[in-house]
Amino acid sequence: MKTRAITGFFFIIVMVGAMLLGDAVFLGFFSLLSAWCLYEFYGIVSSEDRRPSKALGILTTVVLFSTTALYSLGIFEAKYILLCIPFLLAIYIQALYQKRDFPFNDIGFTILGILYVGFPFYCFTRLGYIGGSFNHFLPLGFMILLWTSDTGAYLAGRSLGKHKLFERISPKKTWEGFIGGIVLAVLVSLCLAHYFETIPQWQWIIVAMIIAVFGTLGDLVESMLKRSLNVKDSGHILPGHGGLLDRFDGLLIAGPLVYLFLFLVN
Known part of the structure; x- marks a missing residue:
């Protein structure tokens, strides 16, 4: 538990620093983070029948x-983003x-990794540019x-939890x-709306609800993936925590949905 707490503390400092330093x-930072999470994904899904x-x-x-x-730094034009095609x-x-005997297994899991891991991180980074120029809020x-x-989910579940959400998966x-988790996230969103005025209060509340609901579902989806492959952790880079993908499973579904919502309303 001590190792887990120390690792989590320093990792949060690094993450917050990366968002505050421009x-x-x-x-x-998040480009490298997404690449490593994708590497972990390919590592856990690889087998004799699947070689992404x-x-x-x-x-x-x-x-x-x-x-x-x-493009965001003003060096490239937007059209050069198509170079990924x-x-x-x-x-x-x-x-x-x-x-290979089943080449589309390999192709399918390669592309799945890009969609499941790479694209959500991409959407997360675009949150910094919702207003047009970079804003870390x-x-x-x-x-x-x-x-x-x-x-909030941990505290409420530990003290009040009786009814299983997805017992088969988690x-x-x-x-x-x-x-x-939803209640605490909404309460904290009211505080964020007071200090982070990038978006109005009602948008912060909806963002909090999207994150609380779909962050939990993202966690469950990653748990489902690991259970189907009989894997405990996505990696071992973080002592006491496992892999980086394990720490960002909540972002994988919530990230694109939050970006979509804010893109449409702003």
Whole structure:
């Protein structure tokens, strides 16, 4: 427990620092973070029947992040973001030369990794540019609400939890914890609305609800993935926590939905 707490404390400091030190650091840090999470995903799904193209999958995601970052920094035009398309199509072409019995298993899991891991992180980084220019308040607020929701769910579930949420996937999660996570996230969103005035209060409340609900579902989806593959952790890079993908499973569904909501209303 001590190791877990120390690791979590320093990792949060690094993450918050990356968001506060400007858009170049923010984009670079989360580009590397998404690449590592994608590497972990490919590692846990790989088997004799499934050999995703790790190099091309990660390269496609990095190119997407890099071109978008250069556009956001005013170095590239928006059209250069389309440079990721040749790398995406190369996934199909590469399979022609590998002489595998089930090549579309490999292709499917390679592309699934980009959609399941790379794209959500991409949406998360775009939160920093909702207002047109970089502002760290939205991505920082997102992470605060995600952590708050997890904390509320843990506390409510531990003290009040009786009714299982998805016992087949995660025996410890309860409806009481789920509701507790939503309530605490909404309460914290009211505080964020007071200090982080990038978006109005009603939008912060909806963002909190999206994160609390779909962050929990994202956690369950990743648990379902690991159970189906008989894997406990996605990796071992964080002592006491497992892999990075395990720590960001809540972002994988909530991130794109929060970005979609704010993109449409702003």
